[in-house]
Amino acid sequence: MEGGHPSESRRVGVGGMTKIRFHAFSCKAGEFLEMSAQECIKCAAGTYSLGSGLRFDEWEKIPLGFSSLATSPNDSPNRQHASTCKSAKWVAQGSYLESNRDECTVSLIYTVHLKKPGSVSFDYQYVDNSIIFEFFIQNDQCQEMDVDSNKKWIKLTTHGEWGTHSVNLNSGTNILYWRTTGVTLGSKAVKPILLKNIQIEGVAYTSECFPCKPGTFSRTPGSSSCAPCPRDTYSGRGASSCTPCNTKTHYALEGSAMCKSKPPCSKKDYIQTYSTCDKDGKTRVVYKWLEPRICLEAAAGAVKLPPSGQLKPCPPCNPGFYNNHTATCSPCPPGTYSDGVKACQSCPAGTEPVLGFEYKWWNVLPANMKSSCFNVANNNCDGLNGWEVAGDHLQSGSGRSDNDYLILTLRVPGFKLPMSVQGTSGSE
Secondary structure (H helix, E strand, O other), rough: OOOOOOEEEEEEEOOEEEEEEEEOOOOOOOEEEEEEOOOOEEEEOEEEOOOOOOEEEEOOOOOOOEEEEOOOHHHHHHHHHHHHHHOOOOEEEEEEEOOOOOOOEEEEEEEEEEOOOOOEEEEEEOOOOOOOEEEEEOOOOOEEEOHHHHHOOOOOOOOOOOOOEEEEEOOEEEEEEEEEEOOOOOOOOOOOOOEEEEEOOOOOOOOOOOOOOOOOEEEOOOOOOOEEEEEEEEOOOOOOEEEEOOOEEOOOOOOOOOOOEEEEEHHHHHHEOOOOOOOOOOOOOOOOOOOOOOEEEEOOOOOOOOOOOOOOOEEEEOOEEEEEEOOOOOOOOOEEEEEOOOOEEOOOOOOOOOOOOOOOOOOOOOOEEEEEEEEEOOOOOOOOOOOOEEEEEEEEOOOOOOOEEEEEEEEEOOOOOEEEEEOOOOOO
């Protein structure tokens, strides 16, 4: 493509006849094909394009072009099953799609025609093997294309985290199927499969740019994506900038489409933790507001932040550690052991220390532990308080929505994968 033209024609003479061959249109990401001028034009601020791709990232409703097909288990003629499965379907939940939870087989179907070989990718959350989840492709003759088992059968994800699945597509017609089948009986509560951010590459061109969805913006022309609005700002559809909230009375989390009123502060808005041991080996109870702070302390009926407690001796070190006359505990040297109260001692002749971790006291988070936050709807929650030390135990903080997962990770040397404990602020 030269001079901004997305295609070129070439006259070829064959036996006295003239044929005109047109090459496939192709525009860069951030551009669209202006049909009358037959030129690639940059998208305006507040919009975006993938050039030769499609993206589905809004799920207030099922987008045009998607369809759903439900069948009863094993095509059972049982009228009760047939009646139940008639209404089974994927459900739009704003920022993602949610699968059915019953024993019906439901296929989400989308057909796309590609001018060149391309690909499809999507993000998913699949945590419950009570549902079988498969993705496959057919051509326009309903013949299933060659997809190996690693691509067809979707792998389970860790609870609260999203996986990404990608498959190459052939040029021509591709019929995409996301199919779920429930395999459990009884009253077990099944966790549905979640699906979002479907992206298809390989279409000929896009003849228009897509507006940024509410809560996002693109500041400059020629954007290939939209960025989420920063915290305490918001935007509507097709925004080129974000509008600040009145932070005295309102707040907004990252990627918000509106500002919300700050409620009066309550006991749910602060947590209790402990200060780090000082040089004299003293600590105290400390209360602090959850971050980001979204409540009003001066509002009628609001609670006040309790004062910090009195200084008191720090708890002993955990077994296998000793106090080296500083504010921290250090691991015992090789060949020695300790109960955490006494100094490290050498093992008797003919014995060796039993290596491992035992945590009984929680004044500080151990160096091999990490607290983090994950949001199902893809909003940023890194600023939230996760798991907090509380003397003789750990306690989870509090998320700002049902989509926040507070994750505690313990890394153990010698193991390939971390072990983790997870909590959610939701009501699942």
